[in-house]
Amino acid sequence: MxxxxxxxxxxxxxxxxxxxxxxxxxxxxxxxxxxxxxxxxxxxxxxxxxxxxxxxxxPASPGPAPGPANxxxxxxxxxxxxxxxxxxxxxxxxxxxxxxxxxxxxxxxxxxxxxxxxxxxxxxxxxxxxxxxxxxxTNEIHKLQNRNNILEVRVLEMETKQQAELAGAHLEKEKLQRLLSRQSGTIEELEKTLLAASANTSLLQRQQLQLLQSVQSLVRLVSQGRAMSPGQEQQFQDCAEVRRAGIRTSGVYTLHIANLSEPKKAYCDMETDQGGWTVIQLRANGSLSFQRSWREYKQGFGDAAGEYWLGNEAVHLLTSRVPYTLRVELQDWEGGQVYAQYGKFQLGSERQLYRLSLQDYSGTAGQQSGLALQGTQFSTRDADNDNCLCKCAQMLSGGWWFDACGLSNLNGIYYPARNNIRKLNGIRWHHFQGPSYSLKGTRMMIRPTSF
Structure with missing residues (x-):
């Protein structure tokens, strides 16, 4: 510039x-x-x-051109x-x-x-x-670049550490899975062993109860001052008579029901509500199939010390003598227990197709009765007496008072835990856990209303 x-x-x-x-x-x-x-x-x-x-x-003038002198x-x-x-x-x-x-x-x-x-x-x-x-x-940028480099190094170190920890976690997971598979096998073996032990225990209990029953009968007869001749035994028609005789121990007893061709073994509950209950149905572990014929439901089947059905004819003869009360106990797989009780219960004869008569419902198994409708007839797979064209006994399995396939069926197929959901043909009670939940256990027992 x-x-x-x-x-x-x-x-x-x-x-x-x-x-x-x-x-x-x-x-x-x-x-x-x-x-x-x-x-x-x-x-x-x-x-x-x-x-x-x-x-x-x-100024220019005519004439010759001007020279230097001019x-x-x-x-x-x-x-x-x-x-x-x-x-x-x-x-x-x-x-x-x-x-x-x-x-x-x-x-x-x-x-x-x-x-x-x-x-x-x-x-x-x-x-x-x-x-x-x-x-x-520029200096700030250099500083930030240096910090960024330091952070990148730290991130890489953290990623490396995390990958190492993840690999360790995978190894631990694989070890736990192997251990779980081994434990599952061990648990299955233990369950089998437990079932076998339970069967042995049930057998021992039956033998113990029979022995105890014999001893109690002997003590009772001795206390009454009557000499018992060999082969002579006191006879009871139901568990209420056993309870009145002073026997307070629950177990299997022999009942001599009037007009029944042969004695019946039945389990007597001497503890629930002062005892005297005759158990007519028991489901506990699925060891017994309830897919039976009309004749089998009539005569009864199973072992009174485990799962069994007393028999429609025996229940008819008992409830025809005097008024009886029915108590139904239900148990789900989550540990819940409820009951339904009917103040008056009677079962018709075989000619009446073992027609059901119920009155005076009470209990915790729903706000209303979930067993069956009044007057419903009994049906099995070979005797369809329900009010449905679909043959409920064949579709839902077991023998029961189905009516139009009904609100309950305690004689359905037994499904174990984790397989008991959405089972319409299982052990069900509509007002307890819904119509497709198969229960863990049930028990039906009767006792004279006057007890």
């Missing part, structure tokens, strides 16, 4: 000097009086020597001299105007140059500030 300014000043000085030199030369050539003109611009001072007049050429004569003539001085004055004024215009232009250029120089200085300062800021930002 300073070089441009110095160049413009030099150009101005050169221009002014050139004009002064030309003016001086014309003054010397004219030989007239000289006039001085001084101009001050900045550090430079310019003096112009201007001629008083400059001879003008004579030109000299014309220049020395007074008229030519006056005319030349007037023209020189006009040229001088013209040059002065040009010089002033040039000077003003140069001043404007110098001012603009000075402004541009100031702007450039300001821009230089701004550029310097921006460079400093850029340098600071």
């Amino acid at each position: 300073w070089a441009l300014r110095l160049g413009l000043v030099a150009l101005a000085c050169a221009t002014t000097a050139l004009c002064a030199t030309r003016a001086q030369r014309r003054a010397l050539d004219g030989g007239g009086r000289r006039r001085y003109h001084r101009v001050q611009h900045g550090h430079c001072s310019y003096t112009f020597v201007l001629p008083e007049a400059d001879p003008l050429p004579c 030109v000299l004569l014309q220049r020395d003539s007074p008229a030519g001299t006056a005319h030349a001085g007037h023209g020189a004055a006009q040229r001088l004024q013209h040059l002065e105007r040009i010089l002033e215009n040039s000077t003003q232009w140069l001043l404007k250029v110098l001012n603009q140059t000075w402004r541009i120089e100031m702007q450039l200085q300001e821009n230089s300062l701004s550029t310097t500030k921006l460079e400093k800021q850029l340098l600071l930002q």
